[in-house]
Amino acid sequence: MSKILREFYDTGVEFARTFGAFQLFFMRLLRHSPRILVSRLDLVIKQVFNSGSLSLVIIMVSGLFVGGVLGLQGYSNLARFNAEDAVGVFAAFGLVKELGPVITALLFAGRAGTSLASEIGLMKATDQLSAMEMMAVNPVPRVLVPRFLGGVIAMPFLAAIFSMIGLLGTHLVAVELLSVDVGAFWQQMQITVDIDDINEGIFKSFVFGVAASLIAVWEGYNAIPTAEGVGRATTRTVVITAIAVLVFDFMITALMI
Amino acid sequence: MADLSENLIEIRGLKYSRGPRAIFDDLDLTIKRGEITAIMGPSGTGKTTLLRLITRQLIPELGTIRIDGVDISRLNMAELYQMRQRFGMLFQNGALLTDLSVFENVAFPLREHTKLTNRLIRHVVLTKLHAVGLRGAADMSPAELSGGMARRVALARAMVMDPDILIYDEPFVGLDPISMGVIVRLVRRMNDALGITSIIVSHDVEEISTVADRSFLLSHGKVAASGSPDELRDAPSELVRQFMHGMADGPVAFHFDAPGYEEQLLGRDSE
Numbered sequence: 001m002s003k004i005l006r007e008f009y010d011t012g013v014e015f016a017r018t019f020g021a022f023q024l025f026f027m028r029l030l031r032h033s034p035r036i037l038v039s040r041l042d043l044v045i046k047q048v049f050n051s052g053s054l055s056l057v058i059i060m061v062s063g064l065f066v067g068g069v070l071g072l073q074g075y076s077n078l079a080r081f082n083a084e085d086a087v088g089v090f091a092a093f094g095l096v097k098e099l100g101p102v103i104t105a106l107l108f109a110g111r112a113g114t115s116l117a118s119e120i121g122l123m124k125a126t127d128q129l130s131a132m133e134m135m136a137v138n139p140v141p142r143v144l145v146p147r148f149l150g151g152v153i154a155m156p157f158l159a160a161i162f163s164m165i166g167l168l169g170t171h172l173v174a175v176e177l178l179s180v181d182v183g184a185f186w187q188q189m190q191i192t193v194d195i196d197d198i199n200e201g202i203f204k205s206f207v208f209g210v211a212a213s214l215i216a217v218w219e220g221y222n223a224i225p226t227a228e229g230v231g232r233a234t235t236r237t238v239v240i241t242a243i244a245v246l247v248f249d250f251m252i253t254a255l256m257i
Numbered sequence: 258m259a260d261l262s263e264n265l266i267e268i269r270g271l272k273y274s275r276g277p278r279a280i281f282d283d284l285d286l287t288i289k290r291g292e293i294t295a296i297m298g299p300s301g302t303g304k305t306t307l308l309r310l311i312t313r314q315l316i317p318e319l320g321t322i323r324i325d326g327v328d329i330s331r332l333n334m335a336e337l338y339q340m341r342q343r344f345g346m347l348f349q350n351g352a353l354l355t356d357l358s359v360f361e362n363v364a365f366p367l368r369e370h371t372k373l374t375n376r377l378i379r380h381v382v383l384t385k386l387h388a389v390g391l392r393g394a395a396d397m398s399p400a401e402l403s404g405g406m407a408r409r410v411a412l413a414r415a416m417v418m419d420p421d422i423l424i425y426d427e428p429f430v431g432l433d434p435i436s437m438g439v440i441v442r443l444v445r446r447m448n449d450a451l452g453i454t455s456i457i458v459s460h461d462v463e464e465i466s467t468v469a470d471r472s473f474l475l476s477h478g479k480v481a482a483s484g485s486p487d488e489l490r491d492a493p494s495e496l497v498r499q500f501m502h503g504m505a506d507g508p509v510a511f512h513f514d515a516p517g518y519e520e521q522l523l524g525r526d527s528e
Contacts, residue, residue: 122355123355126350126352126355127348127349127352128352128353128354130314130348130352131346131348131352131353131354132354133314133341134341134344134346135341135365135366135418136338136339136341136369136370137365137366137369137370138338142369
C-alpha cells in the first residue's frame with residue numbers, strides 16, 4: 001500500500017515539476033516575443049510561411065470535404081423539418097465556431113507541429129543548439145521564438161481558409177448537387193451569422209495556435225537527443241496537442257455560450 | 258582585473274558527477290596560453306564533459322574554472338555570452354546549421370554580433386572559407402558536404418570572430434587520411450598564425466602526437482599523466498603505456514565486469 005502511495009506521490013511531484021518548467025518555458029518565449037517581433041520580423045515571417053505553407057494543402061482539401069459532409073448531413077437532417085434552406089447557416093455555424101478552429105489545429109499539429117518538434121529535436125541532437133550557445137547566441141529567441149510566433153500567427157489564417165473552403169464545399173453539395181436555393185443559402189447565412197460568432201472562431205484559433213506551437217517547440221526543445229527521443233517527441237506533440245485543443249475548445253465554448 | 262599570466266585556463270579541485278557516477282573528482286589542470294593542449298583518455302572518461310565544463314555548458318558541483326583569472330561560474334548570462342565570444346568551438350560532427358548555406362553558416366556569428374555591412378561580411382567569410390580551402394563551396398548546403406568538408410566549414414565558422422581560444426571536440430574521428438592530414442595542418446597553422454590557444458579532445462594518439470605541445474591523459478576522474486607526447490609515450494605508468502601504445506588489455510580491462518564465464522555458459526546461475 002505504501003509503495004502505491006509512494007509511486008502516486010512521485011508521479012504527482014514529477015508532473016508538478018514538468019508543468020512548472022513548461023510554464024516557465026512559456027514565460028521565456030513570451031518575454032522574448034515583443035523584441036523578436038520588432039527586431040527579427042524577417043525570421044518570424046519566414047516561419048509563418050513555413051508553418052502556413054506546410055499545412056495549407058491538407059487544410060484546404062480537408063476543409064472542402066468537411067464542408068461537403070456538412071452539406072450532406074445538414075440537408076438530410078434539416079429536410080425532415082422542411083428546413084433544408086437553412087443548411088448554409090448550419091454549416092456556417094459549425095465551421096466558423098467549431099470545426100474550422102478545431103480541425104485546423106489538429107491538422108496543424110499533425111503537419112507543421114510534428115515538423116517543428118522534429119526540426120528542433122534534431123537541431124538539439126546534432127549539437128546545433130549547443131553550437132549557437134557557444135557562438136554566444138541564445139537559441140531561445142533565435143530559434144524557438146520565431147517558430148512559436150510563426151505558428152500563432154499562421155493558425156487564425158489557416159482556420160479562416162478552412163472555413164471558407166468548407167463553405168464552398170457545402171455550397172457545391174447543397175446548391176449544385178442537392179438543388180438548395182442559392183439565394184436562401186447565402187442570405188440566411190448573412191442574416192444569422194453574427195460578428196460575435198466570427199470573433200469566437202478567431203479567438204479559438206488564436207488560443208489553439210498558442211497551444212499547438214507551444215507544445216511543438218517545448219517537445220522539440222526537451223527531446224532526448226537521440227533518434228528514438230526525437231521520434232517520441234514528435235508523437236507526443238500530436239497526442240498532447242489534440243487533447244489540449246479539445247479541452248480548451250470545451251472550456252472556451254462553455255464560457256462563451 | 259584580468260590576469261594575463263601564461264596560464265590561460267586554470268581548473269582546481271573540479272568535481273562533477275552524472276547520476277551516482279563521479280566523472281571528475283578533485284581534478285586539477287592548467288592550460289597555457291598560446292599552446293596546443295591535447296586532452297586524451299579512454300572512452301567514457303569525460304573528455305567532452307570537460308570541454309562543456311570549461312565553456313560553462315555544464316556547471317561543476319565543486320571546484321573552480323578560471324579563464325584569465327575570472328571564475329566562470331560567477332558570470333551572469335550577459336558576461337558569459339561576452340566570454341563565449343572569445344571561444345571558437347569545433348563540434349565532433351561540425352554542428353552546422355542545416356537550414357543555412359555554407360556561406361551563411363560562417364557569416365552567422367558576424368550577423369548576430371556585429372553591424373558589419375554585407376560587403377564586409379562577404380569579404381570576411383570568403384577569406385575564412387579560403388583559409389580552409391572551401392571558398393568554392395560557399396553556396397552549397399551542409400547536407401551536400403562530406404564529413405571532412407563539414408568540419409572544415411565548422412572550423413571557418415569557429416574562427417570567424419577571431420577567437421582567443423579554439424576548442425576541438427574529437428576533430429579526427431571518422432576522417433579519411435587526406436582529410437585528417439588537412440585538419441591537422443589547419444590546427445597547427447591556425448594556432449601559430451593567429452596566436453591563439455587550442456584545446457583538442459581526442460584519443461587519436463598518432464595525430465595528436467604530431468600537433469600537440471602538451472597532453473593530459475585523463476583516467477578515473479583525474480589527470481593520470483601530463484607532458485609532451487614523447488614524455489607520455491615513455492611514461493612508466495602502465496595505464497599511460499596501454500593507452501599510448503593501444504594495448505587491448507591492461508589497467509583498462511578488455512572485459513566489462515561480468516560473472517564467471519564457465520558458470521554463465523553452463524547456465525548454473527539459472528538453475
